[in-house]
Amino acid sequence: MRGGLVASARLLPRPLVRWFLQRRAQQDINENMSGGKKVKIIFVLGGPGSGKGTQCSNIVEHFGFIHLSAGELLRAEINSGSENGTMIDTIIKEGKIVPSEITIKLLQEAIIKGGNDKYIIDGFPRNEENRVVFESVINISPEFVLFFDCSEEEMERRLLGRNQGRSDDNIETIRKRLKVFVESSLPVIEYYESKGMVKKIDATKPAPEVFEDVKAIFTHMA
Ligand SMILES: Nc1ncnc2c1ncn2[C@@H]1O[C@H](COP(=O)(O)OP(=O)(O)OP(=O)(O)O)[C@@H](O)[C@H]1O
Numbered sequence: 001m002r003g004g005l006v007a008s009a010r011l012l013p014r015p016l017v018r019w020f021l022q023r024r025a026q027q028d029i030n031e032n033m034s035g036g037k038k039v040k041i042i043f044v045l046g047g048p049g050s051g052k053g054t055q056c057s058n059i060v061e062h063f064g065f066i067h068l069s070a071g072e073l074l075r076a077e078i079n080s081g082s083e084n085g086t087m088i089d090t091i092i093k094e095g096k097i098v099p100s101e102i103t104i105k106l107l108q109e110a111i112i113k114g115g116n117d118k119y120i121i122d123g124f125p126r127n128e129e130n131r132v133v134f135e136s137v138i139n140i141s142p143e144f145v146l147f148f149d150c151s152e153e154e155m156e157r158r159l160l161g162r163n164q165g166r167s168d169d170n171i172e173t174i175r176k177r178l179k180v181f182v183e184s185s186l187p188v189i190e191y192y193e194s195k196g197m198v199k200k201i202d203a204t205k206p207a208p209e210v211f212e213d214v215k216a217i218f219t220h221m222a
């Protein structure tokens with residue numbers, strides 16, 4: 001059925017396909033969320049090793065959000081043996097960014113499956129294209145963007161000591177990821193900054209201190 005839809009979508013003008021996908025994503029998300037409340041999304045951004053995953057776990061525990069890590073969803077896709085797995089694996093090892101349609105489809109499915117009305121999306125959008133396609137397909141603006149600001153030396157030190165068996169935690173890939181962060185991801189943060197939507201946290205401090213600052217933001221939000 002989905003294959004048939006994809007085949008017929010190729011024959012339609014692009015704006016019409018985009019409108020159709022947007023409508024369907026929005027309906028899917030609204031039909032599947034709990035209690036009929038509007039879905040709230042917070043983007044959690046920062047360089048590799050800035051502590052996004054660590055702080056997202058704390059946010060889940062204290063504030064009842066569902067944590068969606070785009071990187072984790074992509075790694076799960078590799079491990080599921082999906083047809084895109086090899087391509088995603090290669091991109092991650094090169095520290096590059098996976099095409100938007102793949103990541104957004106995984107996020108969309110996870111939001112629907114989550115059935116909650118509050119999500120923290122960790123490590124996405126990673127570039128301007130991610131941001132624009134997410135806005136047009138999912139059609140939800142983030143409440144705000146949490147930005148973990150950390151020095152490159154500290155991020156590199158943390159990643160080299162992470163020891164979780166990740167294929168991208170080696171010095172060659174780490175350096176590439178840091179470069180991609182500066183060139184492609186920082187402009188996304190600057191875009192949201194220009195809209196007054198960024199809450200910046202000093203993430204170089206020890207994790208419990210960082211969480212105190214995170215807590216202050218989420219407590220005010222509730
Ligand atoms: N504030 C901190 N001080 C020292 N170490 C930290 C801090 N926060 C996290 N760490 C450690 O640094 C490593 C990277 O943290 P984490 O996985 O949360 O980063 P991340 O931003 O999610 O990275 P990535 O983008 O690679 O997924 C982990 O080993 C974690 O335990």
Ligand SMILES: O=c1ccn([C@@H]2O[C@H](COP(=O)(O)O)[C@@H](O)[C@H]2O)c(=O)[nH]1
Binds near residue numbers: 072126130168
């Ligand atoms: O939106 C995204 C998120 C991640 N990637 C790729 O995955 C790795 C690891 O991501 P983490 O957030 O550090 O877990 C990242 O370097 C990218 O290669 C992506 O392409 N798009």
Ligand SMILES: [Mg+2]
Binds near residue numbers: 052053069071123
């Ligand atoms: Mg992470």
